[in-house]
Amino acid sequence: MSGARVHLTAADPLVADHRIGGTPVVAAAAQIDLLLRACDAARPDRVRTLEHVAFRAPLRVTGPGTVLDVTTDDGRCALRCDGTEYATARHRDAPLPPPRYLDVAGLGAGCAEPVPLAGLDAWRRASGITYGPAYRAIRSARRGPGRILAVVRAGDDTTCAPAFVPPPLLDSVFQALGLLDAGAAGACLPWYVGRITARRRITGTVLALVEREAGEEAANGAVRGRATVCNQQGEVLLELDRITLKLSLIHL
Helix, strand or coil: CEEEEEEECCCCHHHHCEEECCEEECCHHHHHHHHHHHHHHHCCCEEEEEEEEEECCCCECCCCCEEEEEEEECCEEEEEECCEEEEEEEEEEEECCCCCECCHHHHCCCCCEECCHHHHHHHHHHCCEEECHHHCCEEEEEEECCEEEEEEECCCCCCCCCCCCCHHHHHHHHHHHHHHHCCCCCCEEEEEEEEEEECCCCCCEEEEEEEECCCCCHHHCEEEEEEEEEECCCEEEEEEEEEEEEECCCCC
């Protein structure tokens, strides 16, 4: 078994800038990054896959702070606080394969409609989550039927340790999927991701193609989709399948 311990306070930007009902909450994106960091520490320079990533409950940060314990053991990784599991996943790694590239010029095909940042801010205000500056990482976006292509850049001062996937970048994927639903399913939080494949640590500006699953209806209180994140040269860095945002009890 291996693991790591992380101390977060309500003043940390990644916590302070993500609030539900006025309470600072550790974003699902930040929890995923902590899981990936713990797995990478054991065997670096390999492609990482997290499967069946599940979030049990909102992880609140109150008082002087919260201590998070991240463990990896026999292919299972978990994030705990005060003995309670808040996030779990199965983990595997493989030798780093040759890079795969997307046609950057062709990525925007089918995404011809600009998304005004003011419209994105309006969705954030109506989402039930208060997003501070740290989580406003989408620089521009265009949309088409069932998809959004976003240019995303996370700030460099939002975490005390090098991120594997900067949480504001990953949270931007969840925000884009929620924007595709336009709130029809209600106030949704990340609840499950079927598979996350991470090639290497991500820095700088990236392109995120977020697609809602065809035929999904909002009536079931969930929004499902997938995403591919690449750098500006088109190298695929991160893939997420079977993302599920689920109607949740927002006011804690």
